[in-house]
Amino acid sequence: MIKNKLEQLGLELPSSSVPGGNYTSFHIRGSIAYVAIQFPIRSGEYLYQGRLGQDLDTEDGYQAMQLCALNVLAQINQYTTVNQIEGLNHIDAYYQSTESWDEAPLIVNGASDLFVNVLGDKGIHTRSIVGVHTLPRGFSVGLSASLTLRKPGRGWVWL
Amino acid sequence: MIKNKLEQLGLELPSSSVPGGNYTSFHIRGSIAYVAIQFPIRSGEYLYQGRLGQDLDTEDGYQAMQLCALNVLAQINQYTTVNQIEGLNHIDAYYQSTESWDEAPLIVNGASDLFVNVLGDKGIHTRSIVGVHTLPRGFSVGLSASLTLRKPGRGWVWL
Amino acid sequence: MIKNKLEQLGLELPSSSVPGGNYTSFHIRGSIAYVAIQFPIRSGEYLYQGRLGQDLDTEDGYQAMQLCALNVLAQINQYTTVNQIEGLNHIDAYYQSTESWDEAPLIVNGASDLFVNVLGDKGIHTRSIVGVHTLPRGFSVGLSASLTLRKPGRGWVWL
Numbered sequence: 001m002i003k004n005k006l007e008q009l010g011l012e013l014p015s016s017s018v019p020g021g022n023y024t025s026f027h028i029r030g031s032i033a034y035v036a037i038q039f040p041i042r043s044g045e046y047l048y049q050g051r052l053g054q055d056l057d058t059e060d061g062y063q064a065m066q067l068c069a070l071n072v073l074a075q076i077n078q079y080t081t082v083n084q085i086e087g088l089n090h091i092d093a094y095y096q097s098t099e100s101w102d103e104a105p106l107i108v109n110g111a112s113d114l115f116v117n118v119l120g121d122k123g124i125h126t127r128s129i130v131g132v133h134t135l136p137r138g139f140s141v142g143l144s145a146s147l148t149l150r151k152p153g154r155g156w157v158w159l
Numbered sequence: 160m161i162k163n164k165l166e167q168l169g170l171e172l173p174s175s176s177v178p179g180g181n182y183t184s185f186h187i188r189g190s191i192a193y194v195a196i197q198f199p200i201r202s203g204e205y206l207y208q209g210r211l212g213q214d215l216d217t218e219d220g221y222q223a224m225q226l227c228a229l230n231v232l233a234q235i236n237q238y239t240t241v242n243q244i245e246g247l248n249h250i251d252a253y254y255q256s257t258e259s260w261d262e263a264p265l266i267v268n269g270a271s272d273l274f275v276n277v278l279g280d281k282g283i284h285t286r287s288i289v290g291v292h293t294l295p296r297g298f299s300v301g302l303s304a305s306l307t308l309r310k311p312g313r314g315w316v317w318l
Numbered sequence: 319m320i321k322n323k324l325e326q327l328g329l330e331l332p333s334s335s336v337p338g339g340n341y342t343s344f345h346i347r348g349s350i351a352y353v354a355i356q357f358p359i360r361s362g363e364y365l366y367q368g369r370l371g372q373d374l375d376t377e378d379g380y381q382a383m384q385l386c387a388l389n390v391l392a393q394i395n396q397y398t399t400v401n402q403i404e405g406l407n408h409i410d411a412y413y414q415s416t417e418s419w420d421e422a423p424l425i426v427n428g429a430s431d432l433f434v435n436v437l438g439d440k441g442i443h444t445r446s447i448v449g450v451h452t453l454p455r456g457f458s459v460g461l462s463a464s465l466t467l468r469k470p471g472r473g474w475v476w477l
Binding site for chain 3: 190191235245246247249250255256258260261263264267268271272275283284285287288289290291294296306307
């Protein structure tokens with residue numbers, strides 16, 4: 001379903017990345033699934049490295065954030081299905097830029113737009129945006145996310 | 160109740176801010192409510208912009224963090240009530256400062272004090288404090304939060 | 319159990335640190351426990367201050383992250399038991415470095431390795447790594463975490 005929706009949008013699901021350390025990229029605890037920080041990597045290739053406002057412009061940043069979000073979707077698609085999720089919770093968006101560059105909310109829409117376009121109401125999320133000093137491998141942006149899963153079985157009964 | 164408590168403290172609840180992108184400022188998934196990063200904005204006016212230790216001092220920073228926390232309370236007040244919440248979970252406090260300025264824990268108390276003073280035990284929280292390179296619009300500080308909601312009724316059963 | 323496992327690894331559990339502000343270092347809301355950001359402090363002594371790639375090297379960073387993780391375990395050990403936890407959720411690892419230093423994933427393994435070695439499957443986690451501008455007290459690294467608690471019995475009924 002994620003793949004079909006992406007196809008309609010003219011986008012392709014990247015292969016999900018492999019952890020670069022002793023952690024996991026996706027796991028479930030209770031009814032929440034956690035996704036490790038995703039970077040703008042496509043099929044193992046590091047893209048969108050550098051500093052926004054210097055090496056990269058706002059359109060690059062939008063594409064870079066969209067690619068991070070595609071990598072989040074690739075993790076979701078590998079380990080669960082859209083039917084099983086209640087929806088996205090919160091995303092933390094990180095970027096590295098020059099001190100004067102101030103288009104961060106626009107580029108983070110690259111991720112936000114994708115989630116809402118692909119997942120509909122389940123893609124609604126809150127977000128934080130912070131401009132960091134450096135990111136691993138000189139990536140211009142990074143994105144972490146968590147989502148809530150549907151209750152197994154018929155649901156819960158509230159007494 | 161939030162408004163009354165703030166009045167006693169000589170403070171006013173700001174109007175809740177409108178998202179500056181394709182996301183929501185507050186939403187609920189399962190029993191957790193998420194609040195998007197809040198900045199020191201009052202009635203649409205951008206305040207406390209600049210770098211701590213250069214453009215702003217520690218007292219400014221305390222006020223700026225308090226204003227972020229007031230904006231978190233404004234979101235809570237708009238979408239739920241104090242009776243419905245179990246309490247605050249964790250807050251992430253971000254600040255931009257010179258390299259040598261080191262009063263961050265003091266300014267973040269501007270948010271922590273407010274939550275505890277207004278919400279009592281429900282305001283108890285864990286926190287992270289990190290000094291970032293830049294924040295959108297040159298804001299000196301930003302604050303995100305999540306909270307746990309009360310189970311409706313007396314409890315719950317998993318089927 | 320945490321202490322025994324650490325002893326086998328030749329490590330010692332530090333005394334848990336006291337909050338440096340109006341917040342708590344550990345608390346539980348619903349079935350999730352939150353741990354405030356932990357720094358490389360041992361028995362009240364501030365260690366591993368400075369900037370990676372300038373004042374500290376990668377091996378220092380690994381040790382510093384391990385010490386942060388030991389402080390997370392000290393909080394867990396003080397307020398709950400391994401039997402009561404389902405497992406770690408997500409960790410946020412922060413570091414301050416020069417602009418060109420790029421060994422962050424290696425140093426964060428100092429925390430990730432420890433969690434997996436001490437807690438086994440319960441130590442599996444997702445993680446984010448971001449290079450910040452400054453951290454309080456000039457600490458080179460900081461680490462926050464959350465964990466999921468076990469449901470009592472096979473499901474739950476809150477009464």
